[in-house]
Amino acid sequence: MGRMGEDAEKIMAERFGKDSIIALATVEDGMPYVRWVNAYYEDGAFYIITHALSNKVRQAERGPVVGIAERLRRAFSEWIDNGHNDFDDENTIILCVELTDGVLLSHGTKYEFQLSA
Helix, strand or coil: CCCCCHHHHHHHHHHHCCCEEEEEEEEECCEEEEEEEEEEEECCEEEEEEECCCHHHHHHHCCCCCCCHHHHHHHCCCCCCCCCCCCCCCCEEEEEEECCEEEEEECCEEEEEECCC
16 A cells, blocks of 8 residues: 655645545446535545435445544534434444545645555
8 A cells, every 4th residue: 555645644634634524426327426524534534424324325335436433523523413413323324435546735736646556
């Protein structure tokens, strides 16, 4: 597995190592679906609390196109217990989206990385 690079990892942690809104894209029958989700970044992956039976999970399970609890509770502390999450429901899950490659732009600098073998 490759590395993102120390500078890029630091930028990712600073930008996304808290409650962040990201666009999550999945594909179903060749059609892209994009939705905004709350996410938390740590060590090369984004974590999203969601319902196991949601379209985003169903679509993510079909292919590699997309595809920590206490830290998430702290990261999402402003809204986590507002009635939209039921941690007693077996279908409330933490979706982990691991980065495989990407391009990160920060203050005019371009960081390209490939984390998959």
